[in-house]
Amino acid sequence: MTTPHISPTHSPRNVRHLKCVLCGREFSPTETLYTCLACGPAGILEVIYDYPYIAQRFTKEMLAKNAERSLWRYAPLLPISDTERFPPLQVGWTPLYPVQRLRRQLGLEELYVKDDGRNPTASLKDRASAVGIVKALELGAKEVTGASTGNAASSWAGASASLGLKSYIFVPEKAPKAKIAQLLVYGAKVFAVRGTYDQAFDLCIEATERFGWYNRNTAYNPYLVEGKKTVALEICEQLHWEVPDKVFVPVGDGCIISGVWKGFYDLQQLGFINRLPQLVACQAEGSQAIKLALESDGTIRPVEANTLADSISVSLPRNGVMAVRDVRRSAGFAVSVTDEEILAAITTLARSTGVFAEPAAAASLAALQKLLAQGRIDPKERIVLLATGNGLKDIESALKAVGSPMSIEPRLDDVEKALS
């Protein structure tokens, strides 16, 4: 498989180079490509910034005065050429809730939920799509593509629709109905691949090479982590630069957790914060390749993915190498939870905070509950749970977690009977 070149018309001044996560080889941002020329698709490229350059143009004081309430408030820290004009959909600056009832229920002193289901297409993936679509525009692309279990795809289709780009999306056949509906409504050409996410992913890269579409695949396009990192930037700013002790992140491909790490790392390099949080990788027991790697030699080996949390259901985590590295750098670790624990966490979260999360998004609370039960959490820790997607994305799973309405005739007697 060859690695197609992508050549940006402008080079962002704040970027030093792109660096291969495997061999460390450096590439100029002007000769931009998806992955390392030497290592191929496994050689994911990281964006390396010129922090002294950025520090002269981006300060806490400037942020405090910035009225922009979206991820573009962090434009000087993003790999984009034009830091003035942005795509139309309002992405990011989602609420960080100090969930007092849940906190008390769990016996903790400081607990927050970052509700990223509040993004335009109802998941954190909108952050990556926002940066990705700007890169597509820089290249003059008119057609874009992506493979996804669902959220990245619907997010990409929505971002494309808002700008009039044509999108070609590859999903595994069994993706939840709501995510498929979003794609079709946004006018994407949708290929429901009779196979796994992993097969859809590979097919999408083949199609990219054949048709010249701009590709947004996770751990292939180097700019997505940069979009995802904005969730960490927001958490820090919303906590008035007090760093959390632990951040719980749902993990499938491992791309979001690397984004979270990158956000905190950037802020540390700029001197905005003086330490990094521990990252807790929250995986479904039926899809825990990154946990197994973290707890052994660090090597990613494919598993047989089997969890109802579709957004983190992955056999071979595409960003596994970087995710393992970043969790370790943060002195973090992984926890896996069962589907039953995830379903229970959906209702616990909704009933104590008003936040309705999709299964993958509730995995962070399920993981916290497991660690608490094992006595592995100090009640004084400052903890942030990342809720990565809205519960409306997967009603079928949510309904498994709850009972049914009480069917009654329109009579007060029936109400009384139902209550007794």
Add this chain to the structure above:
Amino acid sequence: MTTPHISPTHSPRNVRHLKCVLCGREFSPTETLYTCLACGPAGILEVIYDYPYIAQRFTKEMLAKNAERSLWRYAPLLPISDTERFPPLQVGWTPLYPVQRLRRQLGLEELYVKDDGRNPTASLKDRASAVGIVKALELGAKEVTGASTGNAASSWAGASASLGLKSYIFVPEKAPKAKIAQLLVYGAKVFAVRGTYDQAFDLCIEATERFGWYNRNTAYNPYLVEGKKTVALEICEQLHWEVPDKVFVPVGDGCIISGVWKGFYDLQQLGFINRLPQLVACQAEGSQAIKLALESDGTIRPVEANTLADSISVSLPRNGVMAVRDVRRSAGFAVSVTDEEILAAITTLARSTGVFAEPAAAASLAALQKLLAQGRIDPKERIVLLATGNGLKDIESALKAVGSPMSIEPRLDDVEKALS
């Protein structure tokens, strides 16, 4: 049917009195009740403000400096006692998109979409629930109730859950699955009434009297319009106090459109704006009681409701009298659209703006398209479309508007075949 008293512990200083929409009788806010003592449930009460009092404490300059990005930035214009402490969920300050692609497509000079599907439970109803739940807290209520076709209910259940109040919800049996799922996930006790919305509504009021729950029924609880008006306040502020020429509002019970009118009216009274927009009431052909009243003697007569746009499917509009009055005061009018036009508008909106709206929410675009086709819109007008709820609320209807994915084997040849 008796009208239960509700007695607030404090009286908001900015409120002069509550006034019956039918007989004009005035009630002190300290002897607060749901509806007029003389007229009964049909005697909806309006909140009448002390504008000179408010004008001394609330200016455009103060707003410009206010960092709060939620409906609570307008607290001095809301009927609440404590203007400092608010419920936890972040409601309002939703995007007002200058939808340039859709604008050009329709041949208009100035067009905006207010995306209220971005609220916590994904509909505009969160605005009313936010104010309603504050009133419940002022009374020390621990249990709340409401009847709804879906959005108001899920919004009320979410607000209640975020504060630990118990909710009892009455829905018509055929409410969309996603809305029922939200209710159950939030831990509401849900009564699926074998009957219409109207029967569920009446039963809920009976239950309120029997059990003493705090009631959020539309056009019964006088404070909901006050929450809903914040969408108009935001539109004005986001347009830098340039008043739209027309605002298109999906209309079922007629409560939202009265809220929109009240918001503009308040701002005019305060001198923030110098004129009012025309309000266009957008109804489904299968549920157009308010349109029929507007185009005849103004009297609301029940219809046989039959539309897939569940959020505006109403036989007897509970807020009909006020809605007819307010549309007329605005020099506005009504338009009705078919279900087919609504479904087509869902995809048109999504594909040109990235905003995925539920059927009722897309009725505003369908109505605009109808007026354009009839030559009843001046292309120079400044137009705002209200998108009242997120498309994820009703996937089944959305899927009727679109095709299916192309099912393929994971082979590039299959992609090529599907494209040709």
